[in-house]
Amino acid sequence: MFALRVVKSSVGCSAALYRSSPGVKASLKCTRSPCSLQAAGARYISAYGYTQAKVLTYSKYGEPKDVLQLHKHSIPAPTGTQVNLRLLAAPINPADVNQIQGVYPSKPPFETTLGTPEPSAIGGNEGAFEVTSTGSNVTNLSTGDWVVMKRTGQGTWRTHAQLDESQLIKVDKEGLSPLQVGTVSVNPVTAYRMIKDFCNWDWIRSGEEWLIQNGANSGVGRAAIQLARVWGINTLNVIRERENPKETEALKKDLLDLGATAVITEAELLSGDFRAIVHKLTKEGKQPIRLALNCVGGKNASAMAKALAPDSHLVTYGAMAKQPVALPSGLLIFKNLVFAGFWVSRWGDKNPQLKENTIRDIFDLTRNGKFKDIPVQEVKWTWDKDYSELVQEVQGTLTGYRGGKSIFVFEE
Numbered sequence: 479m480f481a482l483r484v485v486k487s488s489v490g491c492s493a494a495l496y497r498s499s500p501g502v503k504a505s506l507k508c509t510r511s512p513c514s515l516q517a518a519g520a521r522y523i524s525a526y527g528y529t530q531a532k533v534l535t536y537s538k539y540g541e542p543k544d545v546l547q548l549h550k551h552s553i554p555a556p557t558g559t560q561v562n563l564r565l566l567a568a569p570i571n572p573a574d575v576n577q578i579q580g581v582y583p584s585k586p587p588f589e590t591t592l593g594t595p596e597p598s599a600i601g602g603n604e605g606a607f608e609v610t611s612t613g614s615n616v617t618n619l620s621t622g623d624w625v626v627m628k629r630t631g632q633g634t635w636r637t638h639a640q641l642d643e644s645q646l647i648k649v650d651k652e653g654l655s656p657l658q659v660g661t662v663s664v665n666p667v668t669a670y671r672m673i674k675d676f677c678n679w680d681w682i683r684s685g686e687e688w689l690i691q692n693g694a695n696s697g698v699g700r701a702a703i704q705l706a707r708v709w710g711i712n713t714l715n716v717i718r719e720r721e722n723p724k725e726t727e728a729l730k731k732d733l734l735d736l737g738a739t740a741v742i743t744e745a746e747l748l749s750g751d752f753r754a755i756v757h758k759l760t761k762e763g764k765q766p767i768r769l770a771l772n773c774v775g776g777k778n779a780s781a782m783a784k785a786l787a788p789d790s791h792l793v794t795y796g797a798m799a800k801q802p803v804a805l806p807s808g809l810l811i812f813k814n815l816v817f818a819g820f821w822v823s824r825w826g827d828k829n830p831q832l833k834e835n836t837i838r839d840i841f842d843l844t845r846n847g848k849f850k851d852i853p854v855q856e857v858k859w860t861w862d863k864d865y866s867e868l869v870q871e872v873q874g875t876l877t878g879y880r881g882g883k884s885i886f887v888f889e890e
């Protein structure tokens with residue numbers, strides 16, 4: 479027998495019932511906003527355990543405010559190895575915005591599976607989800623477990639999702655918050671791998687070697703500061719000046735409290751004093767700077783390269799200034815510097831098990847109080863949240879100085 483409770487709409491809602499195989503698969507699609515079903519108070523349509531979900535999608539590239547849509551759809555009960563999830567927390571990273579703009583190399587395919595009017599992709603690349611139900615062949619996950627997505631590009635800006643068990647990494651949630659779990663996969667993993675994989679640190683010289691980084695206040699930068707401190711590596715951190723000296727000093731102090739060895743401004747990096755600053759910090763050059771992490775590009779990156787010891791790497795992972803990195807020839811010829819790039823998405827796809835191990839390692843540090851949360855601005859995503867408020871948060875991600883990364887936190 480097939481039974482559905484349908485709420486009649488008085489305003490001509492476009493919701494329609496679909497049944498693809500008798501008695502089993504049905505879904506309710508509604509692309510109208512505000513949906514009259516919701517207006518009628520029918521948040522959950524109870525038909526074989528269907529869950530209503532909202533998702534931020536885009537069907538073409540452009541500015542988030544122009545192309546993002548809030549789409550409502552329903553998710554059936556999971557079968558086989560499927561797992562139903564609800565969102566706990568998902569950040570808005572700069573790369574997520576670049577992806578929507580169409581200027582990011584990885585482009586999730588536009589698909590029709592959600593029933594959007596045009597094929598679409600879902601925004602967001604990382605987040606923490608809770609398992610709400612599992613199909614009968616799921617072996618490693620149970621209701622109440624927390625998971626993160628194995629790969630980027632699977633779409634995390636959604637209140638609920640249905641994925642295959644194989645697409646998920648189970649998280650031991652003991653001692654962790656949704657924020658910590660939801661923000662682990664991109665920034666901390668990037669910082670961790672760049673520090674570990676691009677330099678053969680001399681562990682006997684713990685506390686006597688350095689890394690230098692710009693964008694030190696970014697999610698990656700803050701993670702690098704903390705991991706380097708745990709591993710006995712000094713950090714010289716470059717930040718952008720704030721609007722007044724007091725705010726700049728407050729940010730410096732914030733990063734020093736986090737474990738930075740030294741913090742300078744971009745102006746100091748580019749000034750004639752920079753050599754002297756480095757000389758003093760590194761005990762007259764006896765302590766080598768063996769790695770540079772470049773989040774910014776332009777002159778900023780070239781200046782950092784000049785401080786590197788011979789045979790070191792400068793690893794570019796971001797391009798926040800949108801300026802190319804100019805490589806002084808002398809540094810290549812006489813110092814044998816290596817200029818490399820790192821992209822966590824590609825690395826993670828090639829090294830899935832190592833990615834899981836890296837995440838677990840970071841969680842252990844978090845539980846031990848050695849790895850702290852990034853500053854965030856929580857954006858509560860309630861069922862009735864206005865579409866424009868969600869989109870505005872995404873649009874604002876690449877503008878000006880921000881008090882913290884915006885993160886969607888779903889509240890049922």
Ligand SMILES: NC(=O)c1ccc[n+]([C@@H]2O[C@H](COP(=O)([O-])OP(=O)(O)OC[C@H]3O[C@@H](n4cnc5c(N)ncnc54)[C@H](OP(=O)(O)O)[C@@H]3O)[C@@H](O)[C@H]2O)c1
Nearest residue numbers: 572573668695696697698718795796797798799820821822
């Ligand atoms: N390659 C990879 O695998 C990978 C992984 C993660 C992130 N990323 C990239 O790393 C960058 C940072 O990402 P995130 O998530 O860590 O960012 P985030 O936490 O949102 O922070 C953005 C950072 O960029 C800085 N910034 C913004 N505009 C700038 C400009 N014009 N000049 C200099 N600095 C500027 C900000 O400085 P203020 O603090 O002064 O505002 C802030 O520190 C992005 O480009 C992102 O795409 C790459």
